[in-house]
Amino acid sequence: MQPITQLRATTFVLREDNIDTDQIIPARFLTTTERSGLGRAAFYDWRFAANGAATAHPLNTEAAGHAILVAGNNFGCGSSREHAPWALLDFGFRAVISSEIADIFRSNALKNGLLAIVVDPAAHAFLLAHPRIELRIDLETMTILGPDGWSTRFALDAFARRCLMMGVDQLGYLLAQDEAIAAFESARAA
Amino acid sequence: MTTLFDKVWQQHVVVPETPEAPAVLYIDLHLVHEVTSPQAFSELASRGLKLRRPDRTLATLDHSTPTLPSVNGELPYVTDEAKHQVATLRENAATFGVELLDFGSGQRGIVHVVGPEQGATQPGMTIVCGDSHTSTHGAFGAIAFGIGTSEVGHVLASQCLLQRKPKTMAINVEGQLRPGISAKDVILHIIRTIGVEGGTGYAIEYRGSAIRSLDMDGRMTLCNMSIEAGARCGMVAPDDVTFAYLQNRPRAPKGAAWDAAVARWRALVSDADAKFDRQVHIEAADIAPTVTWGTHPGMGASLSESVPSGDDAQFDKARRYMGWDAGQALVGRPIDVVFIGSCTNGRLSDLRAAANELKGQRVHPRVRMLVVPGSDKVKRDAEAEGLHDVFLAAGAEWREPGCSMCIAMNGDIVAPGQLAVSTSNRNFEGRQGKGARTILASPAVAAASAVAGALSVPNGV
Numbered sequence: 051m052q053p054i055t056q057l058r059a060t061t062f063v064l065r066e067d068n069i070d071t072d073q074i075i076p077a078r079f080l081t082t083t084e085r086s087g088l089g090r091a092a093f094y095d096w097r098f099a100a101n102g103a104a105t106a107h108p109l110n111t112e113a114a115g116h117a118i119l120v121a122g123n124n125f126g127c128g129s130s131r132e133h134a135p136w137a138l139l140d141f142g143f144r145a146v147i148s149s150e151i152a153d154i155f156r157s158n159a160l161k162n163g164l165l166a167i168v169v170d171p172a173a174h175a176f177l178l179a180h181p182r183i184e185l186r187i188d189l190e191t192m193t194i195l196g197p198d199g200w201s202t203r204f205a206l207d208a209f210a211r212r213c214l215m216m217g218v219d220q221l222g223y224l225l226a227q228d229e230a231i232a233a234f235e236s237a238r239a240a
Numbered sequence: 241m242t243t244l245f246d247k248v249w250q251q252h253v254v255v256p257e258t259p260e261a262p263a264v265l266y267i268d269l270h271l272v273h274e275v276t277s278p279q280a281f282s283e284l285a286s287r288g289l290k291l292r293r294p295d296r297t298l299a300t301l302d303h304s305t306p307t308l309p310s311v312n313g314e315l316p317y318v319t320d321e322a323k324h325q326v327a328t329l330r331e332n333a334a335t336f337g338v339e340l341l342d343f344g345s346g347q348r349g350i351v352h353v354v355g356p357e358q359g360a361t362q363p364g365m366t367i368v369c370g371d372s373h374t375s376t377h378g379a380f381g382a383i384a385f386g387i388g389t390s391e392v393g394h395v396l397a398s399q400c401l402l403q404r405k406p407k408t409m410a411i412n413v414e415g416q417l418r419p420g421i422s423a424k425d426v427i428l429h430i431i432r433t434i435g436v437e438g439g440t441g442y443a444i445e446y447r448g449s450a451i452r453s454l455d456m457d458g459r460m461t462l463c464n465m466s467i468e469a470g471a472r473c474g475m476v477a478p479d480d481v482t483f484a485y486l487q488n489r490p491r492a493p494k495g496a497a498w499d500a501a502v503a504r505w506r507a508l509v510s511d512a513d514a515k516f517d518r519q520v521h522i523e524a525a526d527i528a529p530t531v532t533w534g535t536h537p538g539m540g541a542s543l544s545e546s547v548p549s550g551d552d553a554q555f556d557k558a559r560r561y562m563g564w565d566a567g568q569a570l571v572g573r574p575i576d577v578v579f580i581g582s583c584t585n586g587r588l589s590d591l592r593a594a595a596n597e598l599k600g601q602r603v604h605p606r607v608r609m610l611v612v613p614g615s616d617k618v619k620r621d622a623e624a625e626g627l628h629d630v631f632l633a634a635g636a637e638w639r640e641p642g643c644s645m646c647i648a649m650n651g652d653i654v655a656p657g658q659l660a661v662s663t664s665n666r667n668f669e670g671r672q673g674k675g676a677r678t679i680l681a682s683p684a685v686a687a688a689s690a691v692a693g694a695l696s697v698p699n700g701v
């Protein structure tokens with residue numbers, strides 16, 4: 051994973067609360083054995099009618115070029131499918147901001163370099179009310195800077211932050227614990 | 241002072257958590273299915289890594305598999321891609337040495353049904369799977385939670401996960417459940433009470449006399465839907481009901497090892513003075529037959545209620561999607577499809593509850609009813625009791641095991657605009673097929689509704 055220290059991009063707003071993983075990528079697209087090319091399936095049932103024609107949903111008409119998704123409360127609830135962040139990334143998003151993000155989705159997103167960021171309700175309300183603004187998400191200071199000096203702070207797990215900023219390979223990190231794991235296994239077997 | 245969750249957690253810490261890094265947590269059992277594993281196996285292959293503990297890894301096929309039998313020796317897969325996905329798990333299982341409960345094994349089924357029924361799921365374990373309903377296994381007093389595909393790779397390669405300890409929540413359901421109230425009603429009531437994000441960041445322990453009175457199938461139904469309240473993990477402390485269920489299961493300990501295991505498992509309870517980060521109290525007597533009316537599992541109501549008329553934007557959107565008028569009575573709404581199955585309600589006792597409503601009755605001519613046993617074993621056991629005869633005589637379809645219409649990725653779908661009463665766990669827009677509408681309910685409510693052709697109160701209530 052490429053190290054990320056900051057992201058400067060504009061926002062696209064989906065106001066709905068509780069956007070679940072079945073909306074982000076419907077289950078019928080999960081028969082793939084790849085992780086690439088899923089942008090096509092992102093929000094598919096919002097973006098395409100039953101006959102396959104593109105709908106007038108803002109995801110089709112306005113989202114292009116905006117890499118920060120600002121979404122309603124409790125984004126990413128539902129299943130553990132990592133296809134959800136894969137689809138969002140391939141669609142063009144680099145960050146998701148909400149007032150609450152479901153645990154498994156957030157963990158999956160951060161492992162793939164999709165910045166899943168929880169802000170306080172006041173900041174959330176501001177972002178929902180001001181679509182298409184430019185933000186700078188700074189992992190170093192854990193702040194989001196907006197227009198006219200607007201800013202807000204966010205919390206991010208120290209380890210997740212380090213992994214993002216240094217491009218740490220988490221599997222490599224775990225494999226480096228081999229000695230401790232082997233010791234644990236033999237202590238339990240005894 | 242220690243909760244059940246903390247006891248089990250502490251027994252699996254390989255490297256303790258610090259402010260800078262999560263704990264390295266050892267995983268006792270890794271369940272694998274075809275949908276969330278292919279990219280993880282590819283990752284291992286591309287790095288030249290081996291599977292660390294084949295003996296702690298167990299795979300099955302459930303999501304993409306047809307529930308109709310083979311035609312001329314060929315299973316009717318919905319697409320070539322689905323067929324390829326199943327073949328990919330077969331190849332990966334062979335390459336990496338994973339035991340696969342395949343077609344023809346007699347042990348295949350939905351991952352959260354087969355783990356317990358094979359006795360692979362045991363108290364005090366840590367259990368993960370690339371599937372959010374892994375919380376089901378918490379019914380045995382295990383820490384069990386869903387993980388993403390990157391983490392599936394982590395566990396395959398290291399048998400460990402990087403995890404921070406969640407907060408703990410006790411949900412106490414005290415008193416006696418009213419006659420005919422099932423575990424599904426209990427969990428739908430709980431989710432409605434704490435909300436779909438009420439459990440985010442928590443591991444739940446379900447406690448109290450009403451929980452103790454549930455059998456293992458019921459406890460699994462309960463823990464299964466913890467994730468629908470946002471909690472990755474839900475548990476019930478093991479007791480004699482748990483031990484009686486597990487004894488003599490194929491993968492459970494035997495002989496002296498069994499006695500030693502039970503002695504160990506008896507210690508797996510929260511201490512009397514254990515501190516939980518949050519406590520919720522629910523009176524069992526307040527729980528009525530509960531269903532969902534809206535588009536997430538927290539939009540629930542008892543059958544005697546009407547669709548809420550609040551003018552909140554989300555409620556409005558849900559009412560429109562589901563085709564309700566504000567204030568409309570729930571009971572009596574005509575339905576098109578009934579689905580009995582899934583890891584929530586696809587076990588033997590669920591099929592019994594449904595058959596009980598259907599005995600001597602016919603499914604309403606307007607309704608298509610699909611009954612999908614959770615596993616090969618559930619199917620065999622149900623047939624041995626003649627339950628399939630009840631379903632077939634009533635005009636329902638009796639299928640092969642799998643996830644089927646719960647996730648609608650194998651071709652078993654609810655058509656656009658149709659209204660299904662489903663014993664599964666998610667009523668999100670399009671969950672059972674594009675444009676499909678879902679009412680979540682218990683097996684008894686679903687079966688009674690199939691007969692009436694409309695949402696109905698079951699007989700025993």
Ligand code: SF4
Binds near residue numbers: 352643
């Ligand atoms: S039955 Fe449904 S919820 Fe359960 S594992 Fe299968 S798809 Fe997931």
